[in-house]
Each structure stands twice: as structure tokens, then as C-alpha cells.
Amino acid sequence: MERKQYSREFKVEAVRLIEERGVSVAQAARDLGVHVTLLRKWARSLGKEGKDAFPGHGRRTPEQEEIDRLRREVARLKAERDILKKAAAYFAKDSL
Structure with missing residues (x-):
């Protein structure tokens, strides 16, 4: 139905x-x-x-668009943070 x-x-x-x-x-x-x-x-x-x-x-309120934009930004920042953590661990391992 x-x-x-x-x-x-x-x-x-x-x-x-x-x-x-x-x-x-x-x-x-x-x-x-x-x-x-x-x-x-x-x-x-x-x-x-x-x-x-x-x-x-398909159309959202301005508040919903802002929430979606902030969620995308948080995901991008988490990915950058994870890359930096892995790089720091890699270089710390080489210095030992």
C-alpha cells in the first residue's frame, strides 16, 4: 500500500x-x-x-542543512585525526 x-x-x-x-x-x-x-x-x-x-x-529546512554540513565536517575532522595518529605512531616506531 x-x-x-x-x-x-x-x-x-x-x-x-x-x-x-x-x-x-x-x-x-x-x-x-x-x-x-x-x-x-x-x-x-x-x-x-x-x-x-x-x-x-528533497528540500530541507535551513537548520537541517546546517546539521548535515556539521556532520560532514565532523566526519572529515575525525578522518584527519585518525591519519595524524597513524603517522605519529609510525614515526615514533622508527625513532626507537
């Missing part, structure tokens, strides 16, 4: 239906054919992240 995906516009309009028109979450969920929990999650996400909510498939 394939997971259903909704566009960013659909999610924003669904949340707008609740907030601006005063439709209850349960009623909006029934009308849209979406589970109530999912609709509440969208509303929370839009309220918390604003325009950065629902980045879409």
Missing part, C-alpha cells in the same frame, strides 16, 4: 480552513478525508515553523 502524499498548498489550505473559517478540526478532517491527528500535526507545524513548514520532498 502506497503512502498518500499531500502538497504544501493542500496542507496550508487545510490549516487555514481551521484557523480562519472556524471549522472544527474533526469536521475539516472528515471533509478533506484526512485523519484528525494528521491535520493537528500540520497546524502545529505551520504555527511553529511558519513559511519553512512543509519543505517538501
